[in-house]
Amino acid sequence: MSTFTHIDAEGRVRMVDVSGKWPTLRTATAGGRVTMTPETFEAIRDHRVRKGNVLETARIAGIMAAKRTAELIPMCHPLNLTHAQVDFFPEPETFSIRIEAVARIIDVTGIEMEVLTAVSVAALTIYDMCKAYDKSMTITDIRLLAKSGGKSGDFVRQREKKGETP
């Protein structure tokens, strides 16, 4: 029964101790994309979606979700974001909406999860608002684009496509 007694020896989750770290200015940017049919893309563009203004609702949902990241992600440290913004870049050539979220804080831990959560919930909200039209929409390419601040140093993801940030 030794493995049971030492059940905490391996595989146990914890919220990592960051109490000894020094607060620094931290920023993070995440991106994502929702692809859809041409008809759905045009309905969003022309504000013809019956449920209401798709992108404005998605923007608000993304920002609100960023504030609640630590409730959703089990080992994520709670923190008080001092800036959050979500932007949309409709791309007619691919019938997709590109999403970017940016956040900022002075704290001891990074905010990658906050921007990734903002992008994810903004994307889910676009799906929700349009699903009566198009059940096959797909959410892709949710990833960290850049971060700065903190001991692990800065990170900038390689640009994948022309025109993308960064």
Next chain:
Amino acid sequence: MSTFTHIDAEGRVRMVDVSGKWPTLRTATAGGRVTMTPETFEAIRDHRVRKGNVLETARIAGIMAAKRTAELIPMCHPLNLTHAQVDFFPEPETFSIRIEAVARIIDVTGIEMEVLTAVSVAALTIYDMCKAYDKSMTITDIRLLAKSGGKSGDFVRQREKKGETP
């Protein structure tokens, strides 16, 4: 000032009225994928991630998030899921973890958003648990795989790759 006075004539969001609909058994399945470096994939497989058991934590996070979908997605109807499950299918050939979520309910409205939210938060949790190793992980292919029940009828997404559900 007429557009301002009739500000509710277009573009206003609402939680659609489903009070006249009849409850039916509804099921939904969503999928997604997290791609990563070979090293991260192996660390998850071998339970060597310092933060703890990655997939078990992601599973629980996904199920808990499914229950709170209506808090995150602004126009989503609140409902009481009667079943939710999240599964992982590691794919060594692509160094990715495929995620599937299934839910079930007898209610007047569908649960697509619940399974999509479960997949998204499970994927975000995998990212969080491994981000010290691999900041370039990417979440892709979040989409509805199947739904049944409700007036709009059943939906089964076309299979994209061999071995995927459905």
Next chain:
Amino acid sequence: MSTFTHIDAEGRVRMVDVSGKWPTLRTATAGGRVTMTPETFEAIRDHRVRKGNVLETARIAGIMAAKRTAELIPMCHPLNLTHAQVDFFPEPETFSIRIEAVARIIDVTGIEMEVLTAVSVAALTIYDMCKAYDKSMTITDIRLLAKSGGKSGDFVRQREKKGETP
């Protein structure tokens, strides 16, 4: 010490038992008003508020808050709204925004608190979005306008001003 022993004999709160009641279709409408300076009123009307689209954000906040009413109001029964909507009626003659919220459900208990909460949080959001311009905005006249369904019967508040609902 008798009053202490019988501390539950009087003054103790409880969530009233409604388990024996029969579900009926219930609707409720609440109203409220935010008064402001002429300059603030015009800034909202002309979409010149730096924080963003005031009324669209307030609408979403009100609907989302309606869904979480039972978390805020201690003795309020949790329930799953099947419809919620928030509308704004700017009134140039009084430099105020009139707010109305409507909700609907088939359930054993009423939804007065849900529509009153929607109006309150929509009003608070208008305040938040404009407070950099106008700290003296006032929220008034939050009240139930009408309800139907349930054993206590229908209720329609007397019309106070011409043009108001009901």
Next chain:
Amino acid sequence: MSTFTHIDAEGRVRMVDVSGKWPTLRTATAGGRVTMTPETFEAIRDHRVRKGNVLETARIAGIMAAKRTAELIPMCHPLNLTHAQVDFFPEPETFSIRIEAVARIIDVTGIEMEVLTAVSVAALTIYDMCKAYDKSMTITDIRLLAKSGGKSGDFVRQREKKGETP
């Protein structure tokens, strides 16, 4: 399609960047009022409301809501209140309960929304506890009474009625 491409050029909400601001001691006071029938006023006063102690429940609800303000108000910055209190001043001459909330923090952003939310939810709770008696209760005069701290300087609302704070 230019307006759609530049959809973020105007009217888009954001959580304003306060990461460069310096923490200062901030206080805020808000007021509000619930008016009711003489019978309801006396039932509250005499602790005869069947649901329980009305004002004690409303006080707790108001304080708890203040802590969750940033979940309710979309663009409100999350913060950790270091003091919150809600008081009631029954006014027999108008059959109304006057409400005041006070909060305090050392932070980079103000707490006006926290005290306004505390007053609003306390008022809504009074309504909820008494609505079986009096559906025509009205919530009025929710407004900021005073604030101090922060770059925008102190604010004291003009006294409207004798005996009111400030």
Next chain:
Amino acid sequence: MSTFTHIDAEGRVRMVDVSGKWPTLRTATAGGRVTMTPETFEAIRDHRVRKGNVLETARIAGIMAAKRTAELIPMCHPLNLTHAQVDFFPEPETFSIRIEAVARIIDVTGIEMEVLTAVSVAALTIYDMCKAYDKSMTITDIRLLAKSGGKSGDFVRQREKKGETP
């Protein structure tokens, strides 16, 4: 790598499927106890605790927590309680406060976790309100006292001490 591929074959959590079950009237009662020093017991009894009315605050906290049980307990089904109440029985001979919570619902799944959560959070709140006086308070004997309804049948815990429910 076979165990990794079949990672869902054992040890994986799920929210059990209850969608095929029939709603029945369900009740549950849970109990618990907070033991303390004689001085703390008397301070609560005499309403001399500086933070406020201890038991009234604990009662409200317990009822509110019952409504949010499914947010706290990962595999707990969300449901809409139709009745919840928390009572306190101060026992001078043991310098302890006995707590009982009762809830009721017509649903497909039981509400044991809801009453156990109500008792736990009520007990934690008593601790919080008095911890400035007495850090050695202990919460004990949290257990299900009785349940009725559902396929698994009724349950009544054996009485342990004279005077206890059931």
Next chain:
Amino acid sequence: MSTFTHIDAEGRVRMVDVSGKWPTLRTATAGGRVTMTPETFEAIRDHRVRKGNVLETARIAGIMAAKRTAELIPMCHPLNLTHAQVDFFPEPETFSIRIEAVARIIDVTGIEMEVLTAVSVAALTIYDMCKAYDKSMTITDIRLLAKSGGKSGDFVRQREKKGETP
């Protein structure tokens, strides 16, 4: 009516003002215990519980609950934990699982309630996962084991049993 007018003179709750206190490193440890039948103890030990990995789920639930303590405990100050961990020590001789939670923060107020809440919710989750087997499980001995930091000084609870922390 004087007592009613001065309703705030006694017995009113408040969130105590800590805005003048200085941040210090604070740690806290709490313990608890779930007792059960030999059969349930062995089912947990051998991972034969049908709902999934009991202790891993309880660990995650406890850590997540610690982050939300201020939402549950009415007068508890919100704060951002920088470390949280929950461990289990199965004790075969008593057929019980001993639980310990540790947390850490640099802040102006203590975190006793956070570790007590983590232990309580971890215990409730063990109950939930096993209640199909054993409705008579009991949660006991939830208490503060140690704290350090803050003006009130350090606290170490007397050891009750050999082998317990501290």
